[in-house]
Amino acid sequence: MSNAGDHETSRLDDAARAGWLYYVAGNTQDEIARKLGVSRQSAQRLVSLAVSEKLVKVRLDHPIARCMELAHGLTEKFGLVSCEVAPSDPDAPAALTGVAQLAAGEIERLLKSDHPKIIALGTGRALRASVEQLPKMDCPQHRIVSLLGNMMSDGAATPYNVVIRMADRVNARHYPMPLPVFARSIEEKQLLQQQEAVHNILELARQADVTYVGIGNIGDNAPLLIDGFVSREEMRALLKAGGVGEITSWVFDRGGRLIDGLTNDRVASAVLHIAPAKPVIAIAVGIPKAEAILAAMRGRLINGLVTDEATAEHLLNH
Amino acid sequence: MSNAGDHETSRLDDAARAGWLYYVAGNTQDEIARKLGVSRQSAQRLVSLAVSEKLVKVRLDHPIARCMELAHGLTEKFGLVSCEVAPSDPDAPAALTGVAQLAAGEIERLLKSDHPKIIALGTGRALRASVEQLPKMDCPQHRIVSLLGNMMSDGAATPYNVVIRMADRVNARHYPMPLPVFARSIEEKQLLQQQEAVHNILELARQADVTYVGIGNIGDNAPLLIDGFVSREEMRALLKAGGVGEITSWVFDRGGRLIDGLTNDRVASAVLHIAPAKPVIAIAVGIPKAEAILAAMRGRLINGLVTDEATAEHLLNH
């Protein structure tokens, strides 16, 4: 027994030596093989043994490292297809710029593709900030489609609609939705959606290759309330019905299931459509939104996320 | 200016991202390139930037790692061609076995060579212990030559002569030196060394491809004194003359310069012969020997060392 132990030990010792020579001293496996008096293949085995036995530990001395870990953790935990986490600035924890830059980078990569893509956009402050970060580009091959109306009920343009702004910047065909966010009744909603143009846009949105949306929380400081889309009474009713968040104004509960009735009856925006290969990516920041983000991931309303470090941390620790 | 800074920062961020994906997540550079939306070459540049900017830090979780560092440090500091450091067992700090195993490994690699080699051996407890660790081998192509006599002045065999023992184990031709360690006078020494056999052996030792020696300290607990080769008075005289250590009974001072006169007049052993390509490796352990080892390296009496962690640590911190 002691023999076997000794043998194992000396093998690990050699693995450690090989690992040191490789990672610390920067030797090639050939040199290690020569120094340790074994074949090159054995040296390779020793190095990979050192790795698999966790003898070598790699640490990344950069704020980004923590973000990458969080992103990886979220991806694993919620089965996302894409996740990015921007460093939080401790001096300005609520700032969107980090997240916006990150999201803009992701969108920019997407736009650089030569293959024509359909990009569907929701709404929200974070999404809008991201679009602001986009550089001027020329992408006539892509199409950008809105998931929801760009009008208040009174006909005024909504402040956070981003399709036009983005299309402006990147010179792509675009399809804003000529609807109010909420119809006044179920009947009006059906009527509106029967317009051919609207129908086409909804169909286009359904086919979107990538979808970016914001996430809103439900409550006193809900964007829907602040921006005047729903009344205080409606908000109270939504809360009472279990609503914790909304995406393109569709309100859902803790499990990410859409609430029956209430404002959802009158939402004119497209329903989110998840197919594993088609990313539906939320851009959302802030502890108050954590509950809503969690619910959206649980219910697989989204399969991608761009957020910041503080929010990501909170999401991983419930 | 702030632009340049931002640019640099985002480049480092990307480098960190790339480094994380490469070293932590185990992606290939191709995958990283795809994820970051750059060419593979750029990904490679980012990864190597992360390395050169010291963003990635590798740590080895194994006792060996410290030993490798110490060996590296000694090699640099004293311009050695070879250095190995065995882990010290905190429970038995004086134990030779770690060092002996390490040295035996090194010797074994040497013996495995098909090219005929001349191996010269000195004496000492550590060297003897190392030879004990050698496995049975069959190496008729090599020759093993003794650097010093294997007799006490009265004709008895010295206890630490190792040539015969090693030759036994590895079945190589061997050349023990039929001399006492010390002649009784300069004249006797000259007479003895004029024997043809002795002359040949000395010449062979001079040509040795590799030389292994022990190092003894000078003082009350000096091996030379304990083993009865020199008297207490002689030892006192050597100390007074500045002697700090000895190799094959040649006594040297702090600078590694051989002491003039005294016992050195009567030493019958070969003088160490250093050529950069020919390793002369000391196997020596113990804080009491540190001064002697340091002196030997300073004077370039040796260009290689096998020792243990505690001694190595002491050598590096003066």
Place this chain on the structure above:
DNA sequence: CAATTAGACGGGCAATTATTCGTTCAGCTC
């Protein structure tokens, strides 16, 4: 505004590393 220059980029290629596969060998069973 044109010329210059430093730096980044990507193609191509050489070096290095990872994996697969058939062979050998020590230890074990029967």
Place this chain on the structure above:
DNA sequence: GAGCTGAACGAATAATTGCCCGTCTAATTG
């Protein structure tokens, strides 16, 4: 002792990485 088993080995080969070099871009300078 014959045969089996599984680990270890090295050759071959596939994959990945590192580096050189011509080209291009953008900033600087005259």
